[in-house]
Amino acid sequence: MIEAEYVAPSNLGELFKSIEGRAERVKFVAGCTNVLPDLRAQNPAPMLLVDLTGIEELRRIEENNGVISIGSLATMTELAASEIIRTHGPILASAARALGNPLTRNRATIGGNIADASPAADTAPPLLALEATIHTEGASHAKREIPVEEFFIGPNQTVLNQGELITRITFPIPKDPSASSHIKFGLRNAMAISVVSVAVVLEMQGNLCHRARIALGSVAPKPIRAYLTEKELEGRKITEEVLESCAEVVKKEISPITDIRASAQYREHVTGVLLKRALWQAAREGENSTNGNI
Amino acid sequence: MNKRKVTFTVNGERHELVVEPNELLLNVLREKLGLTGTKYACGKGQCGACTVLVNGESFLSCLTLAVAVDGAEIRTIEGVAEPDGTLDPIQEAFLDSSAIQCGFCTPGMVLMGRELLNRNPRATEEEIREQIKGNLCRCTGYFSIVRAIKSCCEK
Numbered sequence: 163m164i165e166a167e168y169v170a171p172s173n174l175g176e177l178f179k180s181i182e183g184r185a186e187r188v189k190f191v192a193g194c195t196n197v198l199p200d201l202r203a204q205n206p207a208p209m210l211l212v213d214l215t216g217i218e219e220l221r222r223i224e225e226n227n228g229v230i231s232i233g234s235l236a237t238m239t240e241l242a243a244s245e246i247i248r249t250h251g252p253i254l255a256s257a258a259r260a261l262g263n264p265l266t267r268n269r270a271t272i273g274g275n276i277a278d279a280s281p282a283a284d285t286a287p288p289l290l291a292l293e294a295t296i297h298t299e300g301a302s303h304a305k306r307e308i309p310v311e312e313f314f315i316g317p318n319q320t321v322l323n324q325g326e327l328i329t330r331i332t333f334p335i336p337k338d339p340s341a342s343s344h345i346k347f348g349l350r351n352a353m354a355i356s357v358v359s360v361a362v363v364l365e366m367q368g369n370l371c372h373r374a375r376i377a378l379g380s381v382a383p384k385p386i387r388a389y390l391t392e393k394e395l396e397g398r399k400i401t402e403e404v405l406e407s408c409a410e411v412v413k414k415e416i417s418p419i420t421d422i423r424a425s426a427q428y429r430e431h432v433t434g435v436l437l438k439r440a441l442w443q444a445a446r447e448g449e450n451s452t453n454g455n456i
Numbered sequence: 457m458n459k460r461k462v463t464f465t466v467n468g469e470r471h472e473l474v475v476e477p478n479e480l481l482l483n484v485l486r487e488k489l490g491l492t493g494t495k496y497a498c499g500k501g502q503c504g505a506c507t508v509l510v511n512g513e514s515f516l517s518c519l520t521l522a523v524a525v526d527g528a529e530i531r532t533i534e535g536v537a538e539p540d541g542t543l544d545p546i547q548e549a550f551l552d553s554s555a556i557q558c559g560f561c562t563p564g565m566v567l568m569g570r571e572l573l574n575r576n577p578r579a580t581e582e583e584i585r586e587q588i589k590g591n592l593c594r595c596t597g598y599f600s601i602v603r604a605i606k607s608c609c610e611k
Contacts, residue, residue: 167458168477168523191521198480198519199500211477213524263590264568265516266501352589353502 164201165208172216174329178301184210185301185325192235193269195262196278220273220329223247228335234273234328238262241272241285250335253288253344253361260284260346263353273328276313279320279384280355286314286385287361288344290377294333300326314384337365341448343440346379347432349423356380357424358432360440366448369399374441381416381433388415391437400445408441409434462526466491467535475522482506482517485532493533493563504591507564508532514571533563536570546570546608553604557595564591569605577610584609 166189171177181188187210191197214220220235223244230250232241241247241258248255261267261275261284275285276296294310300323310331313320322328336342342363348354359379365372374395376388391412398404418429463472466489475484485491485508495505499518506518509531536544546569549555556562565588572579572587579587584605593601 164478166477168460168521170523170526194519194521194524195501195516198521202499211521213521215524262501263504264587265504265507265514265590268513268515269519 164206166211167209168211168213170213170216173219174217174299174303177212177214177217177327178299178303181210181212181325182301188212188325190214190277190327192271192274193237193266195266195270196274214273214327222330225250225335229332230335231330231332232272233330234276235271236273238267238270238272238275238285239264242267250339251288251292251333252339253291253342253363254285256344257284257288257346257359257361260344260348260356272331276310276331277320277322277328279314279316279318281317281382281384282356282359282380283385284346284356284359284379286310287359287377287379289331289333290385290387291342291361291363291375292333292336293375294331296328297330297332298322298326299329311387316383319384336363338448341366341444343444343447345436345440347436355423358418358429358436360433360436362437362440362444364441364444364448366400366445369445369449371395371398371400371445376412376437376441378412378416378433378437381418381429383417386415388412388437390415395441400441405438405441409438412437460523460526462523464525464527465529467531468539473522477521477523479522480518481508481515481520481522481525481530484522485517485530491532491534495560495563497560501590502592503561504564504568504588505561507567507591509567509571512571512574514568531567533566536566544570546573546605549604549607550601553600553607555597555600555604557593557597561591561593561595565593565601569601569608572605573608579605579609581606 169180189209190212192214220233222233238258238261242255275283289310296308296313298306344361346356346359348356361377363375374392376391379385391408394408394411418426420426459474485494497503497505501516501519508517510528568588
């Protein structure tokens with residue numbers, strides 16, 4: 163049984179006023195797809211539920227001077243359907259489509275997915291590969307901009323302070339959005355929590371990879387960037403041999419666990435396979451697009 | 457806890473209720489309004505038995521706080537047929553295709569089908585399967601359920 167007070171502010175000013183002096187009891191809610199099952203499984207202390215869904219300013223998806231800005235209340239359904247996201251961050255649209263099922267996608271928000279900070283959070287690998295920034299606002303309107311790779315610190319742990327809220331997420335439009343790829347591998351097609359997920363963003367010149375951003379989910383205590391593998395790839399042509407060595411290097415950067423979904427050994431193997439597949443896909447698309455061939 | 461007054465429309469009828477902040481829409485529908493067609497099963501958003509339409513969009517009523525749908529227009533399985541009892545074409549199709557066994561998933565399946573057809577009357581079989589991904593049928597009647605929804609699609 164959840165003991166709660168409830169407020170539903172209609173803008174950020176109202177929000178911070180309503181939580182003044184009670185920040186330590188605040189639980190922000192929007193789609194509730196994570197929060198309610200989690201709370202019901204615990205026996206939480208009385209709390210102040212702050213419903214964000216009425217705050218229209220947190221809902222916008224827009225492009226401004228080469229930067230995409232996504233309000234934290236954007237749902238998975240909205241991200242998957244958004245022309246802006248499909249064009250400039252197709253790997254994020256792909257991840258949004260792969261989360262849960264249509265019912266949860268109608269409610270689950272990008273802010274919630276990131277704040278929950280599951281090692282398997284579906285939107286995390288694309289945001290890491292897109293080098294996104296998390297914008298937050300806390301008590302007395304203190305604003306922070308946190309690079310997404312510094313945002314997660316462990317399973318369900320982030321750098322967010324109590325009473326601090328994600329307002330939006332931004333990322334610079336990649337040089338060639340088509341030279342990117344996202345693969346989520348789950349045990350079934352519906353309602354699957356990923357066993358491994360991979361997101362890559364490349365900058366290609368012909369078959370040569372200039373710059374690589376590689377991110378992985380479900381293979382470490384938090385979603386991670388694979389920096390060593392990026393270095394292994396950058397400045398080289400995409401050949402089977404290079405992909406093979408990337409698949410070896412990536413194993414040194416991950417620390418998968420054994421759980422009900424898969425063994426650590428299996429995850430390690432699948433990470434290599436999916437990484438090769440994702441890089442191959444992204445490189446081929448990059449090679450074919452005019453952007454990559456300047 | 458601070459009780460709140462909420463107003464919403466359920467199947468065309470306006471309701472003004474006082475609810476606790478922790479009350480689920482599902483429980484309000486079933487216990488306060490007597491609309492027991494909406495089912496409780498997993499309580500985690502994994503089964504779709506509690507599906508209702510909120511402003512035309514499919515929602516899990518077991519993961520929706522009643523206070524959060526203030527002002528909304530809600531449709532439950534009881535509101536799919538005409539007020540005079542004439543069944544909706546999708547309900548007829550479920551009967552014709554024998555798409556019902558124990559019936560527990562049926563309200564959710566019918567509403568998901570209705571939502572899809574409202575949005576996309578020419579849905580393909582693939583789109584139908586995608587739409588009902590979050591709705592479990594443990595009698596495994598999926599084939600006939602997909603057939604029923606498909607038979608309502610324009611060719």
